[in-house]
Amino acid sequence: MDQLTLKSGKSRFVEFIFLIFTIAFYTGALKSFWGNYEIFFSIIILLFLMYFIFTKRINIIRGLLTNSLLFLFIFYTSISFLWSVDVKMSLYRVFLLIVSTLFALYIFERFELTEWFYYLSVTVFLCIIVSIFFILFIPELGIHHDQYLFGAWKGIYFHKNGFGSILIINIIMGFYQYLNLKKNKIIPVLNIIFSLILLYYSQSKTALLIFIIMIVILLCLKIRKFPKLLRISLTIFFLTIFLCIGFFVLGNIGLILNVLNRDLTLSGRIEIWNYVYIKSNLSPFFGYGYGGFWTEKTRATQDILRLIGFPIYSSHNGFLDILVNLGYIGLFIFILVFVSGLVYSFLILQKNFSKYNWLLMIILIFIFANNISETRIILSDPIHWVLFITTLLYSSRQFKLLYGKQL
Structure with a gap:
């Protein structure tokens, strides 16, 4: 083996x-x-990113301008630190956001979508294995x-909901592997189970x-590939089922929430949302x-803390946290970004259902569903932000390849 190899x-x-x-x-x-050393590890990640970006000649500006x-x-x-009520904290958070954004751009410019899914699948699977050990x-x-x-299992994560979120990512990757593998499909099936x-x-x-x-969405996506008559029949069938379930849930909401260990305030979330919304108007x-x-x-x-x-x-709630941290202007821009991603992905499916x-x-x-009762997209574990950016950028690239233009 030569030295270059x-x-x-x-x-x-x-x-x-x-x-x-x-x-x-x-x-x-x-x-x-490592929670108290987040800034230290982020600096290490930034240094490695700079090394790979320069040595691999990765054009992150091109990636950023894709969307x-x-x-x-x-x-x-x-730039929101300019009007922040806590400039020091905002600068700290902005630094973490920039590092995770650079990582997402590096992923997008360095790897194909299948490669990114491979690295994500391997890492999440390893995290779950270590979690089982714990x-x-x-x-x-x-x-x-x-x-x-x-009694709730949390593995190597701080909270059970964080562990649950990673499990959902693993399940999504499991579905992807099941569809992608030509043999040994039992492995992703066991992973999902x-x-x-x-x-x-x-x-x-x-x-x-x-x-x-996710299961409902997958069924909807699958149905659209069927012949027209069968598609209409299945749509009517599932709509009837969902309506029956909906009426049952509305009529027995108290009992269902009690079984789920919840109340009508969603474990106090509605009260928190109300207080935060009021303060956002200041x-x-x-x-x-x-x-x-x-x-x-x-x-x-x-x-708010004194009241609750x-x-x-x-x-x-991720969207409420965007509102309170970045105002209606920030929330409006984010909604435009998110809707553009959904439009891209929908139009891509219309052209190429792969x-x-x-x-x-x-x-x-x-990402949308995960931010309704938790804050994931911002000010949380950056994997959701990285997933969001890479998905948007890969969608934008795929749309341009299929349609020859951007929206």
């Missing part, structure tokens, strides 16, 4: 380790141990022992609901600055 092999191995580590880090794995609305949202978010052999770390969440078992024991109702939504257009709301320096936040009587660190293209829409719907 050896050097190239070592470089690829270092890059592989870097990818696995960064993706795992961005999922929030073992955050209980102009996304660029506008990132730019607006980055649950079985280190239960004091892998299982909740606090009063309200006692074990993930569902873990999801059940995590007691994450949010993740379970998202899984049900700075409606520009918000409190990115990362500037949920801090000790923000009087509005302290008022226990500590929280987000609105438990196993890769439908996954882009599924991921966007997953």
